[in-house]
Amino acid sequence: MKLVCVDCNKEYPAESFDYQCVCGGLFDIVHDTKHLDAEQLKRVFHDRLSERMTPYASGVWRYKELIFPELAEEFITTKYEGNTGLYSSELLQSYTGNRKVLLKAQSENPSGSFKDNGMTVAVSHGRSLGYKRFTCTSTGNTSSSLAMYASMAQGESYVFVPNKNISLNKVLQTLAYGARVISFDGTYDDGIRFYEQHSKELGLYICNSINPFRIEGQKSIVYEIAQYLNWNLPDWVVIPGGALSNVTALGKGLQDLKTLGFIEKVPRVALVQAEGASPFHQMVSKGRTQLIPEPHPYTRASALNIGNPPSWKKALRTLEETRGVTCSVTDQEILDAKALVDKSGIGCEPASAATVAGLRKLVSQQIIDKDETAVCILTGNMLKDTDALHEYHLGETSKGAFRNTIQSAELSLENIARLL
Numbered sequence: 001m002k003l004v005c006v007d008c009n010k011e012y013p014a015e016s017f018d019y020q021c022v023c024g025g026l027f028d029i030v031h032d033t034k035h036l037d038a039e040q041l042k043r044v045f046h047d048r049l050s051e052r053m054t055p056y057a058s059g060v061w062r063y064k065e066l067i068f069p070e071l072a073e074e075f076i077t078t079k080y081e082g083n084t085g086l087y088s089s090e091l092l093q094s095y096t097g098n099r100k101v102l103l104k105a106q107s108e109n110p111s112g113s114f115k116d117n118g119m120t121v122a123v124s125h126g127r128s129l130g131y132k133r134f135t136c137t138s139t140g141n142t143s144s145s146l147a148m149y150a151s152m153a154q155g156e157s158y159v160f161v162p163n164k165n166i167s168l169n170k171v172l173q174t175l176a177y178g179a180r181v182i183s184f185d186g187t188y189d190d191g192i193r194f195y196e197q198h199s200k201e202l203g204l205y206i207c208n209s210i211n212p213f214r215i216e217g218q219k220s221i222v223y224e225i226a227q228y229l230n231w232n233l234p235d236w237v238v239i240p241g242g243a244l245s246n247v248t249a250l251g252k253g254l255q256d257l258k259t260l261g262f263i264e265k266v267p268r269v270a271l272v273q274a275e276g277a278s279p280f281h282q283m284v285s286k287g288r289t290q291l292i293p294e295p296h297p298y299t300r301a302s303a304l305n306i307g308n309p310p311s312w313k314k315a316l317r318t319l320e321e322t323r324g325v326t327c328s329v330t331d332q333e334i335l336d337a338k339a340l341v342d343k344s345g346i347g348c349e350p351a352s353a354a355t356v357a358g359l360r361k362l363v364s365q366q367i368i369d370k371d372e373t374a375v376c377i378l379t380g381n382m383l384k385d386t387d388a389l390h391e392y393h394l395g396e397t398s399k400g401a402f403r404n405t406i407q408s409a410e411l412s413l414e415n416i417a418r419l420l
């Protein structure tokens with residue numbers, strides 16, 4: 001295993017771990033895979049599906065050989081993350097217009113978001129280096145996940161959260177898991193900039209996705225989808241984009257599967273951003289090669305409130321390798337799609353529903369054919385943002401097309417029979 005800079009290609013041994021190259025570029029982790037045999041590994045991964053209460057019962061560590069083969073088991077901090085459902089829904093198929101739509105519910109992870117797939121690896125790696133104090137800046141999902149794993153590892157977590165436009169549920173979850181929460185005036189982007197300058201002096205292990213071990217763990221999301229589908233992926237994978245770690249990991253995971261011979265065909269990737277926080281989509285759709293940061297990102301899908309995504313160069317590589325596309329959707333489109341994901345019984349937080357809204361838009365624009373199949377990655381649980389539920393269903397100013405309001409009635413047989 002070695003670290004390779006995505007900007008200048010300089011290589012470093014994995015033991016000299018850092019978050020950035022001397023040139024300022026982020027690192028990729030590159031494994032030595034020459035000795036790996038796909039057919040043999042498929043059997044190993046299949047056999048591990050019956051593991052219980054061992055690290056290999058985790059939907060991340062099941063794929064340890066492709067993620068972090070060198071890590072000694074004693075350092076693994078796991079809550080058996082991953083193992084999340086892959087669902088189909090006729091309601092959502094008719095909404096998007098596709099022949100087949102699957103939903104990968106990363107919302108079912110132990111802390112309620114896809115961050116757990118990467119965080120188990122980052123915290124385990126930090127432990128192996130002797131760290132006990134972990135940190136991140138976050139709109140709330142990364143912080144909840146970190147706080148949970150740091151406590152499981154009997155360590156401490158220090159998290160920085162913007163003082164506005166984030167979900168109180170997530171901050172409360174982070175506090176409850178025992179993190180020291182520091183609220184600051186600024187955005188996620190300001191928090192990342194602070195770390196880039198001061199991480200060394202603080203002596204904290206950073207668990208944001210500028211840490212390449214987070215990306216290694218998040219690759220397991222697409223490994224799991226592929227394994228459940230007997231190593232045949234749908235035509236498209238649709239994914240929301242904020243910090244862009246998810247699409248980066250998706251692209252890296254797909255390359256692993258293709259290069260090693262697990263899959264024959266790489267699906268195309270559709271990356272969906274919220275209109276008010278869409279610097280990456282702006283760059284791609286305007287044919288630019290440099291990202292222009294959005295100084296005041298705002299979307300009601302608070303997990304996507306990011307104007308300067310650190311992983312944009314890695315994300316661009318995913319698009320290039322998969323003939324990918326991008327689009328943006330409005331907050332109302334996101335919230336209506338979310339109402340249907342919730343009504344389908346699967347449920348998700350607003351950011352996740354950008355995928356369903358984006359798929360519908362791309363089908364209507366005939367960029368995705370209605371006969372093509374798609375999987376949408378749902379990133380967070382519906383209870384991550386209960387204010388969004390309240391505003392949509394009970395809010396006086398709600399414009400929700402799929403509102404479901406509470407009815408009041410006196411408890412008499414006549415009344416109730418009339419309502420049913």
Ligand SMILES: N[C@@H](CCOP(=O)(O)O)C(=O)O
Pocket residue numbers: 115137138139140141142143188207208209210242243244245302303304
């Ligand atoms: N929405 C994210 C933003 C943080 O991204 P990361 O990829 O650096 O962890 C959050 O939950 O904080």
